[in-house]
């Protein structure tokens with residue numbers, strides 16, 4: 133069996149807290165080269181699912197195989213460098229006075245805050261190169277806390293790519309961005325999606341306008357369960373969207389981009 137191409141294999145994953153099922157029997161397969169969107173209303177369990185994929189949380193029941201290793205039977209510290217994560221939680225863990233360059237650089241050591249002084253020149257060059265790729269090299273010496281929301285989002289993505297991961301998880305990468313900032317970021321993410329050498333991508337979003345062109349698959353969630361999952365072309369339709377959000381919605385798909393509105 134070729135396990136190399138299997139990035140995530142979740143079987144009947146449940147997460148139970150008290151009497152509540154945050155996730156209930158979620159099965160999901162992500163393979164190398166795939167670009168996934170995860171959508172669902174507030175509280176649907178998207179972040180809980182991402183926390184498992186990022187090895188921050190273990191299922192109460194079911195199995196989660198990540199890059200061919202079973203969660204619970206492998207050291208998460210071996211897996212984490214292979215998984216890039218950009219999320220509000222990661223952003224909140226970064227000291228405000230950390231420079232943009234160091235925010236990216238410290239990812240090489242799986243930590244935030246530059247307390248270890250000895251960095252390889254190679255790492256520094258890679259961190260700079262990533263900042264440059266994401267249009268942030270002129271901000272390299274700016275403290276993270278003084279950057280705009282859009283600038284921070286780009287630094288976080290550069291940071292998540294620092295270890296050259298096999299899976300990149302972007303939890304609401306465009307949240308809080310203005311229209312131009314969003315469009316610019318979505319364009320960059322479309323470029324990333326088209327890059328054959330890019331890792332498998334999983335992008336959580338609340339807005340279909342934020343789905344970059346070139347994303348191949350979608351996971352639609354509600355109440356901790358999968359409403360539908362599969363290729364975006366066949367899965368993202370009005371029936372599944374209505375089942376996901378519990379309201380009548382009309383869906384548009386133009387020029388590789390999506391949008392949805394309440395149906396009047």
Ligand SMILES: Nc1ncnc2c1ncn2[C@@H]1O[C@H](COP(=O)(O)OP(=O)(O)OP(=O)(O)O)[C@@H](O)[C@H]1O
Nearest residue numbers: 149150152154172173174175176177178179180181
């Ligand atoms: N530790 C916990 N104990 C109990 N309930 C929790 C815990 N963590 C999350 N929840 C609940 O689990 C549900 C799923 O939360 P989760 O953050 O995964 O949803 P989400 O889809 O990411 O939501 P949002 O879009 O608002 O970020 C929510 O109802 C939340 O209140």
